Amino acid sequence: MIKYDLKCENAHVFEAWFKTGASFDVQAKEGAVTCAVCGSTSIVKAPMAPSVSKKNSFGSERENRAKKEINKAALAMTALREMRKSVEENCDYVGPQFAEEARKIHYGEVEKHGIYGEATAEESKELQEEGVEIAQIPWLPTSDA
Numbered sequence: 001m002i003k004y005d006l007k008c009e010n011a012h013v014f015e016a017w018f019k020t021g022a023s024f025d026v027q028a029k030e031g032a033v034t035c036a037v038c039g040s041t042s043i044v045k046a047p048m049a050p051s052v053s054k055k056n057s058f059g060s061e062r063e064n065r066a067k068k069e070i071n072k073a074a075l076a077m078t079a080l081r082e083m084r085k086s087v088e089e090n091c092d093y094v095g096p097q098f099a100e101e102a103r104k105i106h107y108g109e110v111e112k113h114g115i116y117g118e119a120t121a122e123e124s125k126e127l128q129e130e131g132v133e134i135a136q137i138p139w140l141p142t143s144d145a
Contacts, residue, residue: 008035009042014074015067036074039081080140087137091116099123106132 002021007013014036018024024045027033031041091114094101098117104110119127119134127134 005046006033006035006043007046008038008040010035010038010040012037012040012074013046015071036071036078039078077140080138083137084139087114087116090114093117099127102127102132102134103130106130 001017003015003017004024005013006016012035028043033043034041094115094117096118098119101115105112
């Protein structure tokens with residue numbers, strides 16, 4: 001296994017493991033390697049410094065912790081983008097009529113189905129007080145561009 005630092009067209013740097021150097025080349029050419037932050041498939045190998053192990057290297061420990069936190073954030077962003085994609089593919093967009101449509105579903109006025117849209121804080125509070133099941137999710141843009 002080989003670990004590469006990769007960089008997307010939007011300058012996001014992240015790490016990925018590959019079976020061989022050639023496997024990265026094949027996957028990148030096929031568009032199978034995606035940026036964990038923005039989803040771009042335009043990926044290149046980023047310049048890497050050789051890994052030199054030093055005892056009690058405080059700086060490298062701090063750098064490793066920082067990289068782990070960046071990777072966690074990138075994974076969270078990817079998960080939120082995947083959640084958005086799933087909602088958009090499987091639910092009906094009702095826009096600012098969300099509260100009205102959610103009530104119709106809750107009270108059986110229309111067939112139960114997934115919806116998404118916008119609601120004010122007041123509308124959300126009223127829906128919750130009525131027992132209407134709703135969830136608010138961070139709605140990230142599909143890319144940084």
